[in-house]
Amino acid sequence: MDFGLTPEQEKMVAIAKKVAEEEFAPHIHELDENPSLLRNLFKKVCELGVGVGIIIPRKYGGNEAGHLTRMLVNIEFSKVYAPMGLVLQTVPMGLWALLHFGNEEQREKYILPVVKGERMACLAITEPTGGSDVTTIRTTAKKVGKEYIVNGSKVFITLAPEADFCIFTAKTKENPSEISLFLVEKGTEGFIQRVIDKRRGLQGAQVGNITFKDCKIPEENLIGKEGQGIRAALKSVVEVGRLGNTALAIGIAESAFEKTLKFLKERKLYGGKPLAGLQTIQFELVNMRMEIEASKLLAYRAAWLLDQGKTGLEAGGEIATAKVYSSETAKKVAFKVISLCGAYGTLTEFNLVKFLEYALETDPAAGANNICRMLIGRELTGVFTIGG
The missing domain is CATH 1.10.540.10 (Acyl-CoA dehydrogenase/oxidase, N-terminal domain)
Structure with a gap:
């Protein structure tokens, strides 16, 4: 290799x-x-x-x-x-x-x-009833002539407030699995985009809610065929969203680690010696570095598999493993660096707490970590169990 x-x-x-x-x-x-x-x-x-x-x-x-x-x-x-x-x-x-x-x-x-960067798009799946179980969505799209009339809502959608168009899931039949994928343009009557103001974490990228109120969408805005929505949405989430989240988590962990390492090399105590020279500190740094490097290798392999022609279905276990491991590593590293820097780690201008806020957002996104664990468990055992 x-x-x-x-x-x-x-x-x-x-x-x-x-x-x-x-x-x-x-x-x-x-x-x-x-x-x-x-x-x-x-x-x-x-x-x-x-x-x-x-x-x-x-x-x-x-x-x-x-x-x-x-x-x-x-x-x-x-x-x-x-x-x-x-x-x-x-x-x-x-x-x-x-x-x-x-x-x-x-x-x-x-x-x-x-x-080209001229427009922005968002993918809206999650609803007030949840996001992991897409069969529970309640947004409906009823065919009337050459239009679909959409009613429902989506929540915690990244870039919802500023997206120029939104691709979303909606039920087209009473059957819970009969979910389809549609596209709606910003400014369409009955398509309401709102920002979530009181939010911590990755604030620079706006997150918001979407409401559909008798929103009329032309039939040509159906993506694929009716009933293909779950398949299309999950392919996007697994192959693009989940790997994107993995990269995000690794970047957060590396940045927090590098900033802390620099501080520990410069901070001198005990007769003018750097804190980084203490064995207990070094052990903590080594453990963090090993987990970050392991995250990278898992991530690189998962991405490489897609480049070799594997689909998200075929490489789902590897992708889920990379996502969970990198997210958990980011959370652990972001928490640990605060304690390693002592009181400095809590200062606003030092900005280490921000890394923890960032890292926490990688858990529920693109398939919550425990949902990914369930998928990995099913691949390992051949048994898929809810709860227990």
């Missing part, structure tokens, strides 16, 4: 590092205070070829660099400004559904403007 990066991957990672250091790092406070600024940076990374187009075919404006390259690039962005990692996790999910289930007209109309 070759662990070296290709020249193309090295080039794209270098571009990502440069834009993150020059465009993100100096403006983190402003980005958190004014999330709309993130849209300008989103356009910038897309124009540089390190945005959502990494996994999109050239035919639709992408560069087909692959899932592993996307993983490497998104880790770099997430290290410097994690909300951008969340944006680059979210936007491609809707495009992935269009790419694999949409028709040619839909692909040509909607994918290219997003790849």
Whole structure:
């Protein structure tokens, strides 16, 4: 197995590092205070070829660099400004559904403007009744003539407040499994986008709720066929969202670790010796570094499997394993670094608590960690059990 990066991957990672250091790092406070600024940076990374187009075919404006390259690039962005990692996790999910289930007209109309950074998309599945069990959704789409009339709501949808179009799931029959996938444009009557104001964590990437109130959607906005919604949505979540979340978690863990390591090398006590020289401190640092490196290897392999032609169904166990391990590592590292830095770790300007807030958001996203554990358990044992 070759662990070296290709020249193309090295080039794209270098571009990502440069834009993150020059465009993100100096403006983190402003980005958190004014999330709309993130849209300008989103356009910038897309124009540089390190945005959502990494996994999109050239035919639709992408560069087909692959899932592993996307993983490497998104880790770099997430290290410097994690909300951008969340944006680059979210936007491609809707495009992935269009790419694999949409028709040619839909692909040509909607994918290219997003790849260019001119538009943003969101994928809306989760409802007040939950998100992990998609068969419980209550949003309905009733066919009337050449339109669908949609009623219902979606909650905790990343980029819902500012997305130019939304791809969402809705029931088209009374059968719980008869769920379909649709696209609705911003500004459509009866399509209401709201921001969730009181929220911690990855604040730079807005999260919101969506309401459909007798929203009329033309029949040509059905993605795929009626009843294909679960399959299309899960493919997007597993192959794009889950791996994107993995990159986000690794970036958060690495950034927290590197900042803490620097502090411990510079902080001197006990006769002018750095704290990093204490054996107990070193053991903690070593344990964190090992878990971060293990997270990377799991993530790289999962992404590589998709690049080899495996589907999310075929590589689901590896993807879920990478997601859970990286998320749990991010949470552990983010918690541990606060205690290693003592009182400094609690200071607002030191910003370590922010890493913990970031890390906590990686757990429920793109398939909660315990849901992923259930999927891994089913693959290991051949038995799928709810509860117990």
